[in-house]
Amino acid sequence: MTEFAETVDRAFAAALYAQDDAGLDTGASVLAADPARWGGVGRELLARGEAYVRQAWERGWQPADVLRLVRRDLDGLHLEITADLVAAEARRYARLPERWTDAEVWWDEDGAYAEQLARRVKADRFTLATAVLEVMRLLIRLPSIEPVGPLPGDLTEQAHAHIEPRMLGRIRALLAKAEATTYPEEAEALSAKAQELMARHTVDEALLAARGGGPAQVPAACRIGVEPPYEEAKAVLLDAVATANRCRAVWNSGFEFSTVVGFESDLEAVELLHTSLLVQGTAAMTRAEAAQRAGGRKRTKTFRQSFLLAYASRLGRRLAETAEHTATEAADNLPALVARDVAVTSRAEEMFPRTTTTRLRGATDHAGWEDGTAAADAAHVGAGRRRPPLP
Incomplete structure (x- = not known):
């Protein structure tokens, strides 16, 4: 396990499973403490986020459903972070299901994501770390719902006639x-x-x-x-x-x-x-x-x-x-x-x-x-x- 993975594990342990918001401040402080390590922490957070959105897809959710929930329960910064996680997870597939997502990876490389996001939304490290943790907390709490289509990567050749x-x-x-x-x-x-x-x-x-x-x-x-x-x-x-x-x-x-x-x-x-x-x-x-x-x-x-x-x-x-x-x-x-x-x-x-x-x-x-x-x-x-x- 890398030092960045250990840092993220400590932050998640403090923030994701607490019943109140006190753990969010602790977790965000752990993530944002060292500016020299911010790039590596950001890369690890992006990888964890990809895994969490994939778990959401396996529970029956689709990108539009998750984004709708984030828009309702959180705010614009969280919505942008969630869209980035969806785009990052989607890039691994040659084909995506219909109605999946049009989100695209806009950052140069994953190690630069955290710094580039901070400049893009004009936010400090602590604010970004808090928002990321809130998004992760929402994702892990999603229940299973009825699936309405195949998962990315599991596409079957099912015939569907579209309007010409x-x-x-x-x-x-x-x-x-x-x-x-x-x-x-x-x-x-x-x-x-x-x-x-x-x-x-x-x-x-x-x-x-x-x-x-x-x-x-x-x-x-x-x-x-x-x-x-x-x-x-x-x-x-x-x-x-x-x-x-x-x-x-x-x-x-x-x-x-x-x-x-x-x-x-x-x-x-x-x-x-x-x-x-x-x-x-x-x-x-x-x-x-x-x-x-x-x-x-x-x-x-x-x-x-x-x-x-x-x-x-x-x-x-x-x-x-x-x-x-x-x-x-x-x-x-x-x-x-x-x-x-x-x-x-x-x-x-x-x-x-x-x-x-x-x-x-x-x-x-x-x-x-x-x-x-x-x-x-x-x-x-x-x-x-x-x-x-x-x-």
């Missing part, structure tokens, strides 16, 4: 325009066309698989962040979008994400549509608040919560109707789509054999509910046809 790149580009462009426009009718037409492309692709893919075209596919899974504020409404919206796109969503409120199970192209559709509708809903909420203020009524958190719950609830009903209409346009499509639904349901039940329902906080602001309902009606996401208002 040109179509994906068209969908993204349509949704971006829908988010940017201030004209409801234009946003309505753009969102409708994007949803239509997504729905048609799902039907085509199901029919191709039923006829034995292409390699056999199985459902996959991904995680989508569901973060405060108004996380309950966001989870309801995500569940509605997932259901409409023949996926299943399971919300983990404690770790602020939902796991979505479905075929890969449908997962891509869920990510795109959920993000776009959330952007549109937030913008509509801001406009509604401005209108309420102009009328002399002060808006509150209860207004925003009620607005987004109504928006998610009404959109859920509308998305379900749109999905049903698209699926039943041709009766020959139904057996292939049913087989797809069965496969997704089986995979979701295998991953989550025990789930519970959650009682949502009620919508207590009538004006917020009414405005949210109206905003959902304006966010047309059907298959290109106007529908009568819901009763």
